[in-house]
Amino acid sequence: MHTSRINEATGWLLAFRGSELLLTESGELPEIESLRHFSRWFKQVQRVGDYRGRPCYCAVLATDTPVFPGTCLRHLKKLLDELPQDLGHLAGRALELIEWDHTHRYCGVCGAPTTQRDDAIVRVCTNQMCRREHYPRISPVVIVAVERGPEILLGRSPRFPPGMYSALAGFVDAGESVEAAVHREIHEESGLFVRNLRYFSSQPWPFPHSLMLGFHADYADGDIVVQADELEDVAFFHVDRLPPNLPGPSTIAHWLIRDFCRRQDRRFGPGPELIKSA
Ligand SMILES: [Zn+2]
Structure with missing residues:
Protein backbone atom coordinates (compact mmCIF):
# COMPACT_ATOMS: atom_id res chain seq x y z
CA MET A 1 0.00 0.00 0.00
CA HIS A 2 1.37 3.40 -0.94
CA THR A 3 1.19 6.69 0.85
CA SER A 4 -1.40 8.04 -1.57
CA ARG A 5 -3.86 5.40 -0.34
CA ILE A 6 -3.45 6.32 3.31
CA ASN A 7 -6.04 9.00 2.60
CA GLU A 8 -8.64 6.31 1.86
CA ALA A 9 -7.79 3.95 4.72
CA THR A 10 -9.63 3.83 8.02
CA GLY A 11 -8.55 2.24 11.27
CA TRP A 12 -5.48 2.52 13.46
CA LEU A 13 -2.00 3.72 12.62
CA LEU A 14 1.25 2.45 14.15
CA ALA A 15 3.71 5.06 12.89
CA PHE A 16 7.36 4.87 13.90
CA ARG A 17 10.15 7.41 13.83
CA GLY A 18 13.06 5.05 14.37
CA SER A 19 11.90 2.96 17.33
CA GLU A 20 9.61 5.74 18.61
CA LEU A 21 5.87 5.12 18.29
CA LEU A 22 3.47 7.94 17.47
CA LEU A 23 0.71 8.27 20.07
CA THR A 24 -1.93 10.84 20.87
CA GLU A 25 -1.07 13.33 23.59
CA SER A 26 -3.03 11.18 26.05
CA GLY A 27 -1.00 8.09 25.14
CA GLU A 28 -3.59 6.36 22.92
CA LEU A 29 -3.01 4.73 19.53
CA PRO A 30 -4.12 7.30 16.91
CA GLU A 31 -6.76 6.66 14.28
CA ILE A 32 -5.69 7.25 10.68
CA GLU A 33 -8.60 9.61 10.15
CA SER A 34 -7.23 11.97 12.80
CA LEU A 35 -3.87 12.22 10.98
CA ARG A 36 -5.04 12.88 7.42
CA HIS A 37 -3.61 16.39 7.56
CA PHE A 38 -0.10 14.94 8.01
CA SER A 39 -0.39 12.06 5.52
CA ARG A 40 2.51 13.25 3.36
CA TRP A 41 4.90 12.38 6.20
CA PHE A 42 3.90 8.69 6.35
CA LYS A 43 5.98 6.34 4.20
CA GLN A 44 6.03 2.54 3.62
CA VAL A 45 2.40 2.21 4.71
CA GLN A 46 1.25 -1.40 5.01
CA ARG A 47 -1.42 -3.41 6.78
CA VAL A 48 -0.17 -5.26 9.88
CA GLY A 49 -3.38 -6.78 11.22
CA ASP A 50 -6.45 -5.77 13.18
CA TYR A 51 -6.87 -4.11 16.54
CA ARG A 52 -10.17 -3.89 18.38
CA GLY A 53 -12.00 -5.07 15.26
CA ARG A 54 -10.57 -2.44 12.92
CA PRO A 55 -7.70 -2.59 10.41
CA CYS A 56 -4.32 -1.50 11.68
CA TYR A 57 -1.59 -0.09 9.45
CA CYS A 58 2.05 0.71 10.07
CA ALA A 59 4.05 3.56 8.59
CA VAL A 60 7.50 5.10 8.75
CA LEU A 61 8.26 8.67 9.68
CA ALA A 62 11.59 10.10 8.51
CA THR A 63 14.05 10.99 11.26
CA ASP A 64 13.54 14.72 10.63
CA THR A 65 9.75 14.48 11.00
CA PRO A 66 8.47 17.06 13.51
CA VAL A 67 6.18 16.10 16.39
CA PHE A 68 2.65 16.79 15.11
CA PRO A 69 0.32 18.89 17.27
CA GLY A 70 -1.71 16.71 19.65
CA THR A 71 0.71 13.78 19.41
CA CYS A 72 3.84 12.49 21.11
CA LEU A 73 6.59 10.00 20.25
CA ARG A 74 7.64 7.32 22.76
CA HIS A 75 10.30 4.63 22.45
CA LEU A 76 8.54 1.27 22.05
CA LYS A 77 10.87 -0.55 24.45
CA LYS A 78 9.90 1.87 27.22
CA LEU A 79 6.20 1.68 26.30
CA LEU A 80 5.82 -2.10 26.45
CA ASP A 81 5.17 -2.07 30.20
CA GLU A 82 2.22 0.29 29.63
CA LEU A 83 0.55 -0.92 26.43
CA PRO A 84 -2.08 -3.70 26.46
CA GLN A 85 -0.22 -6.91 25.62
CA ASP A 86 -2.04 -7.45 22.29
CA LEU A 87 -1.24 -3.91 21.18
CA GLY A 88 2.37 -4.37 22.28
CA HIS A 89 2.61 -7.48 20.09
CA LEU A 90 1.07 -5.66 17.12
CA ALA A 91 3.42 -2.70 17.56
CA GLY A 92 6.35 -5.12 17.70
CA ARG A 93 5.15 -6.82 14.51
CA ALA A 94 4.88 -3.41 12.84
CA LEU A 95 8.42 -2.45 13.87
CA GLU A 96 9.81 -5.76 12.60
CA LEU A 97 8.01 -5.43 9.24
CA ILE A 98 9.26 -1.87 8.83
CA GLU A 99 12.82 -2.99 9.53
CA TRP A 100 12.51 -5.94 7.13
CA ASP A 101 11.01 -3.71 4.43
CA HIS A 102 13.85 -1.25 4.88
CA THR A 103 16.64 -3.83 4.75
CA ILE A 138 13.38 -13.83 12.73
CA SER A 139 16.34 -14.50 15.01
CA PRO A 140 15.72 -17.02 17.81
CA VAL A 141 17.25 -16.25 21.20
CA VAL A 142 17.21 -18.60 24.19
CA ILE A 143 16.72 -17.07 27.63
CA VAL A 144 17.12 -19.34 30.60
CA ALA A 145 16.36 -19.25 34.30
CA VAL A 146 18.76 -21.75 35.88
CA GLU A 147 17.57 -22.86 39.30
CA ARG A 148 19.42 -24.44 42.20
CA GLY A 149 16.84 -25.11 44.92
CA PRO A 150 15.70 -21.70 46.20
CA GLU A 151 18.32 -19.88 44.10
CA ILE A 152 18.18 -18.53 40.56
CA LEU A 153 21.16 -17.76 38.29
CA LEU A 154 21.23 -14.18 37.01
CA GLY A 155 23.82 -12.19 35.12
CA ARG A 156 24.71 -8.59 34.57
CA SER A 157 25.78 -7.08 31.25
CA PRO A 158 27.89 -3.90 31.29
CA ARG A 159 25.16 -2.40 29.07
CA PHE A 160 22.48 -2.80 31.80
CA PRO A 161 21.34 0.11 34.01
CA PRO A 162 23.04 0.20 37.43
CA GLY A 163 22.16 -2.75 39.66
CA MET A 164 20.19 -4.65 37.02
CA TYR A 165 20.47 -8.42 36.61
CA SER A 166 18.59 -10.71 34.24
CA ALA A 167 18.33 -14.31 33.10
CA LEU A 168 21.15 -15.46 30.80
CA ALA A 169 20.38 -15.29 27.07
CA GLY A 170 21.98 -15.72 23.68
CA PHE A 171 21.29 -16.23 19.98
CA VAL A 172 20.73 -19.69 18.53
CA ASP A 173 23.56 -20.46 16.11
CA ALA A 174 23.10 -21.57 12.48
CA GLY A 175 22.44 -25.30 12.39
CA GLU A 176 21.96 -25.52 16.15
CA SER A 177 18.95 -26.89 18.02
CA VAL A 178 17.32 -24.69 20.63
CA GLU A 179 18.23 -27.22 23.33
CA ALA A 180 21.88 -27.27 22.30
CA ALA A 181 21.86 -23.47 22.33
CA VAL A 182 20.65 -23.48 25.95
CA HIS A 183 23.47 -25.78 27.08
CA ARG A 184 26.11 -23.90 25.09
CA GLU A 185 25.03 -20.40 26.14
CA ILE A 186 24.79 -21.26 29.82
CA HIS A 187 28.18 -22.92 29.77
CA GLU A 188 29.81 -20.08 27.80
CA GLU A 189 28.38 -17.34 30.01
CA SER A 190 28.61 -19.00 33.44
CA GLY A 191 30.85 -22.08 33.19
CA LEU A 192 27.95 -24.20 34.52
CA PHE A 193 26.24 -27.32 33.22
CA VAL A 194 22.45 -27.64 33.37
CA ARG A 195 19.88 -30.42 33.05
CA ASN A 196 16.12 -30.91 32.96
CA LEU A 197 15.25 -28.15 30.46
CA ARG A 198 11.62 -27.07 30.60
CA TYR A 199 10.15 -24.87 27.86
CA PHE A 200 8.32 -21.95 29.47
CA SER A 201 7.05 -19.37 26.97
CA SER A 202 8.12 -17.16 24.09
CA GLN A 203 8.11 -13.46 23.31
CA PRO A 204 8.73 -11.58 20.07
CA TRP A 205 11.33 -8.90 20.78
CA PRO A 206 11.38 -6.48 17.86
CA PHE A 207 14.75 -4.80 18.53
CA PRO A 208 15.24 -5.57 15.70
CA HIS A 209 13.83 -9.06 15.01
CA SER A 210 14.40 -11.51 17.88
CA LEU A 211 12.12 -14.26 19.10
CA MET A 212 12.86 -14.95 22.76
CA LEU A 213 12.42 -18.62 23.77
CA GLY A 214 12.22 -18.96 27.54
CA PHE A 215 13.34 -22.03 29.48
CA HIS A 216 13.75 -23.13 33.03
CA ALA A 217 16.67 -25.47 33.74
CA ASP A 218 18.21 -27.05 36.82
CA TYR A 219 21.81 -26.61 37.88
CA ALA A 220 23.72 -29.85 37.24
CA ASP A 221 27.43 -29.27 37.79
CA GLY A 222 30.34 -26.80 37.67
CA ASP A 223 31.58 -23.60 39.29
CA ILE A 224 30.70 -20.14 38.08
CA VAL A 225 33.27 -18.69 35.68
CA VAL A 226 32.38 -15.24 34.35
CA GLN A 227 33.28 -14.46 30.74
CA ALA A 228 34.32 -10.86 31.19
CA ASP A 229 33.86 -9.99 27.50
CA GLU A 230 30.10 -10.69 27.71
CA LEU A 231 28.96 -10.29 31.32
CA GLU A 232 30.52 -8.48 34.25
CA ASP A 233 28.88 -10.65 36.91
CA VAL A 234 26.99 -13.94 37.14
CA ALA A 235 25.71 -15.30 40.44
CA PHE A 236 23.03 -17.40 42.12
CA PHE A 237 20.53 -15.25 44.02
CA HIS A 238 18.32 -16.60 46.80
CA VAL A 239 14.62 -15.97 46.19
CA ASP A 240 14.55 -13.73 49.30
CA ARG A 241 17.60 -11.72 48.22
CA LEU A 242 17.03 -10.93 44.54
CA PRO A 243 18.83 -7.93 43.00
CA PRO A 244 16.94 -4.64 43.46
CA ASN A 245 16.74 -3.93 39.74
CA LEU A 246 15.20 -6.61 37.50
CA PRO A 247 13.71 -6.48 33.97
CA GLY A 248 10.29 -4.81 33.63
CA PRO A 249 6.96 -6.68 33.70
CA SER A 250 6.57 -6.70 29.91
CA THR A 251 9.66 -8.86 29.42
CA ILE A 252 9.98 -12.63 29.31
CA ALA A 253 12.94 -12.32 31.70
CA HIS A 254 10.52 -10.89 34.27
CA TRP A 255 8.00 -13.68 33.63
CA LEU A 256 10.68 -16.33 34.11
CA ILE A 257 11.85 -14.83 37.40
CA ARG A 258 8.28 -14.28 38.58
CA ASP A 259 7.36 -17.88 37.81
CA PHE A 260 10.38 -19.07 39.80
CA CYS A 261 9.32 -16.88 42.75
CA ARG A 262 5.75 -18.17 42.66
CA ARG A 263 6.95 -21.76 42.77
CA GLN A 264 8.99 -20.79 45.85
CA ASP A 265 5.77 -19.33 47.36
CA ARG A 266 7.08 -15.78 47.08
CA ARG A 267 5.32 -12.82 45.54
CA PHE A 268 7.23 -10.85 42.94
CA GLY A 269 6.23 -7.70 41.09
CA PRO A 270 3.34 -6.82 38.81
CA GLY A 271 2.90 -7.97 35.26
CA PRO A 272 0.33 -9.04 32.69
CA GLU A 273 -0.88 -12.59 32.58
CA LEU A 274 0.90 -14.44 29.82
CA ILE A 275 -0.81 -14.95 26.51
CA LYS A 276 -0.10 -18.61 25.98
CA SER A 277 -0.87 -20.26 22.68
CA ALA A 278 -2.89 -23.48 22.81
ZN1 LIG B 1 17.34 -11.53 -7.35
Whole structure:
Protein backbone atom coordinates (compact mmCIF):
# COMPACT_ATOMS: atom_id res chain seq x y z
CA MET A 1 0.00 0.00 0.00
CA HIS A 2 1.37 3.40 -0.94
CA THR A 3 1.19 6.69 0.85
CA SER A 4 -1.40 8.04 -1.57
CA ARG A 5 -3.86 5.40 -0.34
CA ILE A 6 -3.45 6.32 3.31
CA ASN A 7 -6.04 9.00 2.60
CA GLU A 8 -8.64 6.31 1.86
CA ALA A 9 -7.79 3.95 4.72
CA THR A 10 -9.63 3.83 8.02
CA GLY A 11 -8.55 2.24 11.27
CA TRP A 12 -5.48 2.52 13.46
CA LEU A 13 -2.00 3.72 12.62
CA LEU A 14 1.25 2.45 14.15
CA ALA A 15 3.71 5.06 12.89
CA PHE A 16 7.36 4.87 13.90
CA ARG A 17 10.15 7.41 13.83
CA GLY A 18 13.06 5.05 14.37
CA SER A 19 11.90 2.96 17.33
CA GLU A 20 9.61 5.74 18.61
CA LEU A 21 5.87 5.12 18.29
CA LEU A 22 3.47 7.94 17.47
CA LEU A 23 0.71 8.27 20.07
CA THR A 24 -1.93 10.84 20.87
CA GLU A 25 -1.07 13.33 23.59
CA SER A 26 -3.03 11.18 26.05
CA GLY A 27 -1.00 8.09 25.14
CA GLU A 28 -3.59 6.36 22.92
CA LEU A 29 -3.01 4.73 19.53
CA PRO A 30 -4.12 7.30 16.91
CA GLU A 31 -6.76 6.66 14.28
CA ILE A 32 -5.69 7.25 10.68
CA GLU A 33 -8.60 9.61 10.15
CA SER A 34 -7.23 11.97 12.80
CA LEU A 35 -3.87 12.22 10.98
CA ARG A 36 -5.04 12.88 7.42
CA HIS A 37 -3.61 16.39 7.56
CA PHE A 38 -0.10 14.94 8.01
CA SER A 39 -0.39 12.06 5.52
CA ARG A 40 2.51 13.25 3.36
CA TRP A 41 4.90 12.38 6.20
CA PHE A 42 3.90 8.69 6.35
CA LYS A 43 5.98 6.34 4.20
CA GLN A 44 6.03 2.54 3.62
CA VAL A 45 2.40 2.21 4.71
CA GLN A 46 1.25 -1.40 5.01
CA ARG A 47 -1.42 -3.41 6.78
CA VAL A 48 -0.17 -5.26 9.88
CA GLY A 49 -3.38 -6.78 11.22
CA ASP A 50 -6.45 -5.77 13.18
CA TYR A 51 -6.87 -4.11 16.54
CA ARG A 52 -10.17 -3.89 18.38
CA GLY A 53 -12.00 -5.07 15.26
CA ARG A 54 -10.57 -2.44 12.92
CA PRO A 55 -7.70 -2.59 10.41
CA CYS A 56 -4.32 -1.50 11.68
CA TYR A 57 -1.59 -0.09 9.45
CA CYS A 58 2.05 0.71 10.07
CA ALA A 59 4.05 3.56 8.59
CA VAL A 60 7.50 5.10 8.75
CA LEU A 61 8.26 8.67 9.68
CA ALA A 62 11.59 10.10 8.51
CA THR A 63 14.05 10.99 11.26
CA ASP A 64 13.54 14.72 10.63
CA THR A 65 9.75 14.48 11.00
CA PRO A 66 8.47 17.06 13.51
CA VAL A 67 6.18 16.10 16.39
CA PHE A 68 2.65 16.79 15.11
CA PRO A 69 0.32 18.89 17.27
CA GLY A 70 -1.71 16.71 19.65
CA THR A 71 0.71 13.78 19.41
CA CYS A 72 3.84 12.49 21.11
CA LEU A 73 6.59 10.00 20.25
CA ARG A 74 7.64 7.32 22.76
CA HIS A 75 10.30 4.63 22.45
CA LEU A 76 8.54 1.27 22.05
CA LYS A 77 10.87 -0.55 24.45
CA LYS A 78 9.90 1.87 27.22
CA LEU A 79 6.20 1.68 26.30
CA LEU A 80 5.82 -2.10 26.45
CA ASP A 81 5.17 -2.07 30.20
CA GLU A 82 2.22 0.29 29.63
CA LEU A 83 0.55 -0.92 26.43
CA PRO A 84 -2.08 -3.70 26.46
CA GLN A 85 -0.22 -6.91 25.62
CA ASP A 86 -2.04 -7.45 22.29
CA LEU A 87 -1.24 -3.91 21.18
CA GLY A 88 2.37 -4.37 22.28
CA HIS A 89 2.61 -7.48 20.09
CA LEU A 90 1.07 -5.66 17.12
CA ALA A 91 3.42 -2.70 17.56
CA GLY A 92 6.35 -5.12 17.70
CA ARG A 93 5.15 -6.82 14.51
CA ALA A 94 4.88 -3.41 12.84
CA LEU A 95 8.42 -2.45 13.87
CA GLU A 96 9.81 -5.76 12.60
CA LEU A 97 8.01 -5.43 9.24
CA ILE A 98 9.26 -1.87 8.83
CA GLU A 99 12.82 -2.99 9.53
CA TRP A 100 12.51 -5.94 7.13
CA ASP A 101 11.01 -3.71 4.43
CA HIS A 102 13.85 -1.25 4.88
CA THR A 103 16.64 -3.83 4.75
CA HIS A 104 15.30 -5.95 1.85
CA ARG A 105 14.81 -3.33 -0.87
CA TYR A 106 17.35 -5.21 -3.01
CA CYS A 107 17.73 -8.90 -3.68
CA GLY A 108 20.59 -10.49 -1.72
CA VAL A 109 21.16 -12.97 -4.57
CA CYS A 110 21.38 -10.77 -7.67
CA GLY A 111 21.14 -7.20 -6.38
CA ALA A 112 18.00 -6.25 -8.36
CA PRO A 113 15.25 -4.24 -6.63
CA THR A 114 12.51 -6.19 -4.84
CA THR A 115 8.80 -5.43 -4.58
CA GLN A 116 6.35 -6.44 -1.87
CA ARG A 117 3.55 -8.79 -2.85
CA ASP A 118 0.06 -7.50 -2.03
CA ASP A 119 -1.28 -10.85 -0.83
CA ALA A 120 1.55 -11.94 1.49
CA ILE A 121 4.33 -10.58 3.66
CA VAL A 122 7.12 -11.31 1.19
CA ARG A 123 9.37 -9.20 -1.02
CA VAL A 124 10.06 -10.67 -4.46
CA CYS A 125 13.06 -9.98 -6.69
CA THR A 126 12.04 -8.11 -9.87
CA ASN A 127 14.74 -9.81 -11.96
CA GLN A 128 12.74 -12.34 -14.02
CA MET A 129 15.74 -14.70 -14.10
CA CYS A 130 15.88 -14.71 -10.28
CA ARG A 131 12.47 -14.04 -8.64
CA ARG A 132 13.90 -14.97 -5.25
CA GLU A 133 11.38 -14.46 -2.41
CA HIS A 134 12.59 -12.72 0.75
CA TYR A 135 10.59 -13.27 3.95
CA PRO A 136 10.89 -11.34 7.23
CA ARG A 137 13.89 -12.51 9.23
CA ILE A 138 13.38 -13.83 12.73
CA SER A 139 16.34 -14.50 15.01
CA PRO A 140 15.72 -17.02 17.81
CA VAL A 141 17.25 -16.25 21.20
CA VAL A 142 17.21 -18.60 24.19
CA ILE A 143 16.72 -17.07 27.63
CA VAL A 144 17.12 -19.34 30.60
CA ALA A 145 16.36 -19.25 34.30
CA VAL A 146 18.76 -21.75 35.88
CA GLU A 147 17.57 -22.86 39.30
CA ARG A 148 19.42 -24.44 42.20
CA GLY A 149 16.84 -25.11 44.92
CA PRO A 150 15.70 -21.70 46.20
CA GLU A 151 18.32 -19.88 44.10
CA ILE A 152 18.18 -18.53 40.56
CA LEU A 153 21.16 -17.76 38.29
CA LEU A 154 21.23 -14.18 37.01
CA GLY A 155 23.82 -12.19 35.12
CA ARG A 156 24.71 -8.59 34.57
CA SER A 157 25.78 -7.08 31.25
CA PRO A 158 27.89 -3.90 31.29
CA ARG A 159 25.16 -2.40 29.07
CA PHE A 160 22.48 -2.80 31.80
CA PRO A 161 21.34 0.11 34.01
CA PRO A 162 23.04 0.20 37.43
CA GLY A 163 22.16 -2.75 39.66
CA MET A 164 20.19 -4.65 37.02
CA TYR A 165 20.47 -8.42 36.61
CA SER A 166 18.59 -10.71 34.24
CA ALA A 167 18.33 -14.31 33.10
CA LEU A 168 21.15 -15.46 30.80
CA ALA A 169 20.38 -15.29 27.07
CA GLY A 170 21.98 -15.72 23.68
CA PHE A 171 21.29 -16.23 19.98
CA VAL A 172 20.73 -19.69 18.53
CA ASP A 173 23.56 -20.46 16.11
CA ALA A 174 23.10 -21.57 12.48
CA GLY A 175 22.44 -25.30 12.39
CA GLU A 176 21.96 -25.52 16.15
CA SER A 177 18.95 -26.89 18.02
CA VAL A 178 17.32 -24.69 20.63
CA GLU A 179 18.23 -27.22 23.33
CA ALA A 180 21.88 -27.27 22.30
CA ALA A 181 21.86 -23.47 22.33
CA VAL A 182 20.65 -23.48 25.95
CA HIS A 183 23.47 -25.78 27.08
CA ARG A 184 26.11 -23.90 25.09
CA GLU A 185 25.03 -20.40 26.14
CA ILE A 186 24.79 -21.26 29.82
CA HIS A 187 28.18 -22.92 29.77
CA GLU A 188 29.81 -20.08 27.80
CA GLU A 189 28.38 -17.34 30.01
CA SER A 190 28.61 -19.00 33.44
CA GLY A 191 30.85 -22.08 33.19
CA LEU A 192 27.95 -24.20 34.52
CA PHE A 193 26.24 -27.32 33.22
CA VAL A 194 22.45 -27.64 33.37
CA ARG A 195 19.88 -30.42 33.05
CA ASN A 196 16.12 -30.91 32.96
CA LEU A 197 15.25 -28.15 30.46
CA ARG A 198 11.62 -27.07 30.60
CA TYR A 199 10.15 -24.87 27.86
CA PHE A 200 8.32 -21.95 29.47
CA SER A 201 7.05 -19.37 26.97
CA SER A 202 8.12 -17.16 24.09
CA GLN A 203 8.11 -13.46 23.31
CA PRO A 204 8.73 -11.58 20.07
CA TRP A 205 11.33 -8.90 20.78
CA PRO A 206 11.38 -6.48 17.86
CA PHE A 207 14.75 -4.80 18.53
CA PRO A 208 15.24 -5.57 15.70
CA HIS A 209 13.83 -9.06 15.01
CA SER A 210 14.40 -11.51 17.88
CA LEU A 211 12.12 -14.26 19.10
CA MET A 212 12.86 -14.95 22.76
CA LEU A 213 12.42 -18.62 23.77
CA GLY A 214 12.22 -18.96 27.54
CA PHE A 215 13.34 -22.03 29.48
CA HIS A 216 13.75 -23.13 33.03
CA ALA A 217 16.67 -25.47 33.74
CA ASP A 218 18.21 -27.05 36.82
CA TYR A 219 21.81 -26.61 37.88
CA ALA A 220 23.72 -29.85 37.24
CA ASP A 221 27.43 -29.27 37.79
CA GLY A 222 30.34 -26.80 37.67
CA ASP A 223 31.58 -23.60 39.29
CA ILE A 224 30.70 -20.14 38.08
CA VAL A 225 33.27 -18.69 35.68
CA VAL A 226 32.38 -15.24 34.35
CA GLN A 227 33.28 -14.46 30.74
CA ALA A 228 34.32 -10.86 31.19
CA ASP A 229 33.86 -9.99 27.50
CA GLU A 230 30.10 -10.69 27.71
CA LEU A 231 28.96 -10.29 31.32
CA GLU A 232 30.52 -8.48 34.25
CA ASP A 233 28.88 -10.65 36.91
CA VAL A 234 26.99 -13.94 37.14
CA ALA A 235 25.71 -15.30 40.44
CA PHE A 236 23.03 -17.40 42.12
CA PHE A 237 20.53 -15.25 44.02
CA HIS A 238 18.32 -16.60 46.80
CA VAL A 239 14.62 -15.97 46.19
CA ASP A 240 14.55 -13.73 49.30
CA ARG A 241 17.60 -11.72 48.22
CA LEU A 242 17.03 -10.93 44.54
CA PRO A 243 18.83 -7.93 43.00
CA PRO A 244 16.94 -4.64 43.46
CA ASN A 245 16.74 -3.93 39.74
CA LEU A 246 15.20 -6.61 37.50
CA PRO A 247 13.71 -6.48 33.97
CA GLY A 248 10.29 -4.81 33.63
CA PRO A 249 6.96 -6.68 33.70
CA SER A 250 6.57 -6.70 29.91
CA THR A 251 9.66 -8.86 29.42
CA ILE A 252 9.98 -12.63 29.31
CA ALA A 253 12.94 -12.32 31.70
CA HIS A 254 10.52 -10.89 34.27
CA TRP A 255 8.00 -13.68 33.63
CA LEU A 256 10.68 -16.33 34.11
CA ILE A 257 11.85 -14.83 37.40
CA ARG A 258 8.28 -14.28 38.58
CA ASP A 259 7.36 -17.88 37.81
CA PHE A 260 10.38 -19.07 39.80
CA CYS A 261 9.32 -16.88 42.75
CA ARG A 262 5.75 -18.17 42.66
CA ARG A 263 6.95 -21.76 42.77
CA GLN A 264 8.99 -20.79 45.85
CA ASP A 265 5.77 -19.33 47.36
CA ARG A 266 7.08 -15.78 47.08
CA ARG A 267 5.32 -12.82 45.54
CA PHE A 268 7.23 -10.85 42.94
CA GLY A 269 6.23 -7.70 41.09
CA PRO A 270 3.34 -6.82 38.81
CA GLY A 271 2.90 -7.97 35.26
CA PRO A 272 0.33 -9.04 32.69
CA GLU A 273 -0.88 -12.59 32.58
CA LEU A 274 0.90 -14.44 29.82
CA ILE A 275 -0.81 -14.95 26.51
CA LYS A 276 -0.10 -18.61 25.98
CA SER A 277 -0.87 -20.26 22.68
CA ALA A 278 -2.89 -23.48 22.81
ZN1 LIG B 1 17.34 -11.53 -7.35
